[in-house]
Amino acid sequence: MLSYSPPPNSLHDRIVLITGASDGIGKAVATAAAAHGATVILHGRNVRKLEGVYDSIVQAGGPRPSILPLDFEKAGPAEYEQLVAAIDKEFGRLDVLLHNAGMLGERAPIEHYDVAKWMRTLHVNVNAPFILTRSCMALLKRSQDPSIVFTSSGVVAQPRAFWGAYLVSKWASEGLMRMLADELEVAPAMRVNSINPGKVRTNMRLQAYPAEDRSKLAAPESIVTPYLYLFGPDSRGVSGETFDCQ
Ligand SMILES: NC(=O)c1ccc[n+]([C@@H]2O[C@H](COP(=O)([O-])OP(=O)(O)OC[C@H]3O[C@@H](n4cnc5c(N)ncnc54)[C@H](OP(=O)(O)O)[C@@H]3O)[C@@H](O)[C@H]2O)c1
Numbered sequence: 001m002l003s004y005s006p007p008p009n010s011l012h013d014r015i016v017l018i019t020g021a022s023d024g025i026g027k028a029v030a031t032a033a034a035a036h037g038a039t040v041i042l043h044g045r046n047v048r049k050l051e052g053v054y055d056s057i058v059q060a061g062g063p064r065p066s067i068l069p070l071d072f073e074k075a076g077p078a079e080y081e082q083l084v085a086a087i088d089k090e091f092g093r094l095d096v097l098l099h100n101a102g103m104l105g106e107r108a109p110i111e112h113y114d115v116a117k118w119m120r121t122l123h124v125n126v127n128a129p130f131i132l133t134r135s136c137m138a139l140l141k142r143s144q145d146p147s148i149v150f151t152s153s154g155v156v157a158q159p160r161a162f163w164g165a166y167l168v169s170k171w172a173s174e175g176l177m178r179m180l181a182d183e184l185e186v187a188p189a190m191r192v193n194s195i196n197p198g199k200v201r202t203n204m205r206l207q208a209y210p211a212e213d214r215s216k217l218a219a220p221e222s223i224v225t226p227y228l229y230l231f232g233p234d235s236r237g238v239s240g241e242t243f244d245c246q
Contacts, residue, residue: 004225010232012037015091015143017068019132020101022049024202025151028220029098029227034062036228041087043101045071066090072101072128073120080135093142096231098149099129099173104207105165118165125169130176140190149230150177150194152242157196174242181240191239195226198246218246 016033020026022044030040034057042065044050050067057065068083087094105121106114133148140146153170155163174194181192199205201217223245229235230243 004229004234006036006225006228006232006234009037010228010234014038014095014231015041015087015093016096016098016231017041017043017087017094017136018098018100019043019072019128021053022046024204025197025200025220025223026098026100027053029100029224030065031057031060031062032221032224032228033231034065035060036232037063038096038231039063039065039091041066041068041091043068043070043083045069072124075128077131080131083132084135084139087136087139092139094136094139095143095145096147096149097133097136097140098151098227098231099132100151101128102151102169102204103166104204105169107162107166107208108164109162110164113164121165122169122172125166126172126176129173133176133180144189145233145236146190147230147235148177148180148190148192149227150174150192152177152194152196154196154198156242177242178240184239191230191235191237193230193235193239194242195230196242196244197223198244200245 011033016038018026018030021030021042030042034040042050042053047069054065070083103121103124106117150173152174155167156170156174177192177194184190199217200220201214226243226245
């Protein structure tokens with residue numbers, strides 16, 4: 001996988017929705033996908049940051065992206081319906097759905113874990129991907145080659161103390177990915193996988209490890225290859241798997 005090298009125009013004509021595309025890994029993946037020909041739909045909650053990603057993609061000569069703001073903490077069914085209607089109106093289908101947006105929540109022992117923060121973290125990291133997947137299913141079914149990608153974490157392979165709702169959310173997300181891959185086995189055209197980015201130099205990592213030497217961490221731009229692989233035609237038939245970026 002790490003030796004995979006996507007052909008220059010491997011994502012030509014692919015409509016790719018990336019959640020959390022305003023920063024960190026999502027921003028780097030959106031930029032790389034557009035550089036390989038994808039039309040990216042940039043989701044996030046901060047329009048100013050999303051416009052910055054939009055501008056840099058256009059300036060680099062990539063296909064003109066779309067911006068879809070939605071705060072997963074606050075969104076209700078009507079907002080998800082509006083998001084799907086906007087994609088339907090502009091593109092009529094969806095080829096790739098990347099669930100990348102996430103929050104760290106609190107790092108604390110279970111005994112002292114703030115209940116409201118626990119619920120918010122699970123809502124953003126698990127409920128939102130579930131609702132979005134369910135909402136986008138009809139659009140994905142209109143694609144010739146649909147691919148859904150979830151975001152995993154090292155805490156799935158190695159559970160550890162004090163990671164609270166984040167750890168539980170990543171286990172749930174991995175379970176959702178595997179269940180969905182199994183459900184869609186009858187329709188093998190739709191593949192569902194997940195990616196564990198490893199240690200990446202982003203705001204979330206800084207929040208988790210404020211004292212570490214950040215120069216040793218991978219830059220978001222350096223870990224995009226597995227994403228491009230799962231977005232494009234070379235991963236056809238691959239489903240129910242978790243890929244490590246590092
Ligand atoms: N960095 C790592 O070392 C690492 C390791 C393993 C897994 N991951 C996973 O990789 C994914 C991306 O993380 P990252 O490190 O790139 O984090 P990041 O730089 O903090 O970016 C997180 C993204 O999610 C968005 N987001 C957060 N809460 C949201 C909400 N309520 N509604 C809508 N969007 C929301 C953020 O939007 P704003 O710009 O508005 O905040 C941002 O675009 C996450 O799923 C994370 O768990 C990261």
